[in-house]
Amino acid sequence: MSDQLLMKSGTGPIINKRNKCTISRVSKNVTVVLSAYNEETSIGSIVLLTRLYADRVILVDDASSDQTAEIAKKAGAEVMINKTSRGKGASLETGFEAAVHLGADVIVTMDSRGRHNPEDIPRLIDPIITGGADVVNGTRYLNKVSKNTPVYRRVGQTILGRFANKKSDKIRDSQVTFRAFTASKKDIIFDARDLATEDEMLINADKSGLRIKEIEIGTHYTFEDPIQAPVKYVRGVLKTVIRDIEANKPLYFYAVPGFALATCGFCMGVKFLEVLVLGIESLHFWYVIIMIFLSVAGVYMTVKGIVLHSLAEVTQTEAT
Numbered sequence: 477m478s479d480q481l482l483m484k485s486g487t488g489p490i491i492n493k494r495n496k497c498t499i500s501r502v503s504k505n506v507t508v509v510l511s512a513y514n515e516e517t518s519i520g521s522i523v524l525l526t527r528l529y530a531d532r533v534i535l536v537d538d539a540s541s542d543q544t545a546e547i548a549k550k551a552g553a554e555v556m557i558n559k560t561s562r563g564k565g566a567s568l569e570t571g572f573e574a575a576v577h578l579g580a581d582v583i584v585t586m587d588s589r590g591r592h593n594p595e596d597i598p599r600l601i602d603p604i605i606t607g608g609a610d611v612v613n614g615t616r617y618l619n620k621v622s623k624n625t626p627v628y629r630r631v632g633q634t635i636l637g638r639f640a641n642k643k644s645d646k647i648r649d650s651q652v653t654f655r656a657f658t659a660s661k662k663d664i665i666f667d668a669r670d671l672a673t674e675d676e677m678l679i680n681a682d683k684s685g686l687r688i689k690e691i692e693i694g695t696h697y698t699f700e701d702p703i704q705a706p707v708k709y710v711r712g713v714l715k716t717v718i719r720d721i722e723a724n725k726p727l728y729f730y731a732v733p734g735f736a737l738a739t740c741g742f743c744m745g746v747k748f749l750e751v752l753v754l755g756i757e758s759l760h761f762w763y764v765i766i767m768i769f770l771s772v773a774g775v776y777m778t779v780k781g782i783v784l785h786s787l788a789e790v791t792q793t794e795a796t
Contacts, residue, residue: 504605506597507532507580507659509571510553511564512588516542522590523551529597530584534574536567554578565676572657580659592654596693601656603689610686613678614654614693654693658686726784734777741771 508530512519519535526533533553537545539561549555556570568585575583582601586592592614603609655677682688722729744767 504581504601505532505579506530506582506584506601507534507575507578508584508586508594508597509568509575510535510548510586510588511538511567511571512536512540512544512548513538513561514540514542514544515588516540516544516547518590519544519588520547520551522586522588522594523548523553526586526594526597527552529594532575532578532580534571534578535588536571538562538564538567568677576659583657583659585653585655585657587653593694596654596691597656600654600691600693603691604656604658608687609689610658611678611681611688612656613688613690614652615690652693724788726781726788729781730777730784731781734774734779734781736774737770738774738778741767741769741774745771 506529508526510519510522510526510533512535515522523533523535535545535548535553535555537548537555537557539558545555545557554574556574558567558570562570572583582604584597584600586594596614600612600614603612678688718729744763748764748767
């Protein structure tokens with residue numbers, strides 16, 4: 477944890493009567509891990525409300541430029557600060573490691589912008605407490621489509637969900653952040669960034685044989701900017717889809733367009749040789765430059781796509 481600074485809160489956990497009864501009944505240490513970046517407008521209330529239903533709140537501040545870390549600390553969270561931005565996956569991994577080190581039995585992840593209701597934490601962790609699951613995924617679409625979710629997010633979630641379902645048919649809503657994990661399990665791998673983090677966490681858990689259960693939850697988008705949020709979200713969806721195609725379909729991502737570029741370069745080369753031999757017309761210098769660029773880039777992309785595809789096939793064969 478050399479890249480983090482730890483800021484300990486100076487007050488003990490706040491527990492209301494209902495939460496106290498729940499904690500004493502289950503006798504489990506419930507720790508909530510939050511990853512945040514520039515969330516000063518919402519993080520204080522989120523931490524205060526969350527502490528009513530958890531023994532500890534750990535916030536990993538991903539190099540925010542505002543007062544997110546200071547506000548979270550004053551609200552009672554134990555704050556870890558990334559000196560440089562490392563992405564959501566790395567921040568959650570840091571938070572998980574800290575939670576396990578501090579004796580957590582159940583780890584809950586939530587959105588730091590107030591999209592989830594901390595009151596749902598007891599319901600979310602119940603399948604783990606009763607021994608019925610290792611991972612519990614909160615879903616917005618268990619029985620019906622959530623009308624609180626903006627249209628652009630429904631479209632993006634559908635697209636990302638299709639990619640996730642190709643890898644695991646057990647995941648109904650792969651893009652939600654509200655989840656609970658058994659801290660004793662070491663099979664949760666954080667190897668993705670941005671929006672892909674949610675998918676990869678569940679996919680890796682499923683591959684590891686962990687028992688996954690879904691609980692219906694609600695969502696709220698009170699703190700979102702109506703202009704910036706859609707643009708940022710759509711950009712994130714496109715980046716995630718492109719990365720997924722690059723990793724899982726290298727032939728389509730590299731070889732197909734590479735072959736097209738190489739073909740164009742080859743055709744231009746034939747034209748160049750025709751002009752050079754017959755002297756029918758003169759060619760400009762830019763024509764030769766484009767011809768060379770298309771040929772080299774096309775061959776490079778084609779070879780790269782074939783090599784990556786072969787490596788992926790070998791990896792899948794070894795895994796099976």
